[in-house]
Amino acid sequence: MTLKIHGIAASRAARPLWLLEELGVPYEHVSQSYLGGATRTPEFLALNPNGHIPVLEDDGIVVWESMATTLYLARKFGGPLAPGNLAEEAEALRWTFWAVTECEKDALSVLMHRVAMPADRRDHAVADQAEGNLARPLAILDAHLATRPYIAGERFTVVDVNVASVLAWAQPSRKLMEANPKLADWLKRCLDRPAHQKVRQLAKTGR
Ligand SMILES: N[C@@H](CCC(=O)N[C@@H](CS)C(=O)NCC(=O)O)C(=O)O
Structure with missing residues (x-):
């Protein structure tokens, strides 16, 4: 399953997106907005009950909290970062x-x-x-x-x-x-x- 980041770049989703670009790891970007109730749908709340972006999905693992997403990515993909x-x-x-x-x-x-x-x-x-x-x-x-x-x-x-x-x-x-x-x-x-x-x-x- 492809690594996914939910969240438009003009948000705290910029954090995992920046790290992934540094790492050169392939990922799918779901450019989910936070406006107009888009983070309050039952589908989105099932991913992040806080109703916030970003959310990271990776091989059955779900991570929310932007700083947790970057630390997770660094831990998983390692390298000099x-x-x-x-x-x-x-x-x-x-x-x-x-x-x-x-x-x-x-x-x-x-x-x-x-x-x-x-x-x-x-x-x-x-x-x-x-x-x-x-x-x-x-x-x-x-x-x-x-x-x-x-x-x-x-x-x-x-x-x-x-x-x-x-x-x-x-x-x-x-x-x-x-x-x-x-x-x-x-x-x-x-x-x-x-x-x-x-x-x-x-x-x-x-x-
Ligand atoms: N502490 C959280 C904050 C997440 C957060 O507040 N995200 C904003 C966008 S930057 C959001 O989704 N706001 C929509 C809302 O709260 O309804 C994190 O760092 O991930």
Whole structure:
């Protein structure tokens, strides 16, 4: 059975899609939207009772939660993108949980209220507050990246996909990027990778 990813690229499905493009593993992309109740049908809820994308299906295994999908793919397909030892695995786990718990909500607020929503619906106070909340966690990653080019060390791995896919939402904040130059440079290097650019193109076409 073909490996399937459900979820349009302009969503958190970009995370497993980016990793699969990095890995060069064949997969089927079901470009399922989250709009208009599409994730509330009985068929979709049978796949993910939370009613969210992405969902990964692989040989009878169903994985939801975007970060779980990327960690699953790295574990299954291995190679240089997977943690190579327990220390790298610890880096993958701690920074992935960190991104989701310490950064994701505020990064999304920056994206929505600085660039994504129509100008008349943006609330600058919400964006300012989110930038304020992100100042400390981003400084922590910036310091970590002062001594290594990638989060787990010398090479790009799954944890870079996980964390960059969250912090991409905060990239429109010039204030945060200027305050954290190592992080800004790392983020740009990650997001410029051809595999990520391919997913971004997919998102632009609505798939
Ligand atoms: N923590 C979940 C969040 C998933 C999520 O909220 N996905 C959004 C799209 S990015 C969604 O499906 N929203 C539709 C809805 O909640 O109805 C994950 O990382 O997979």
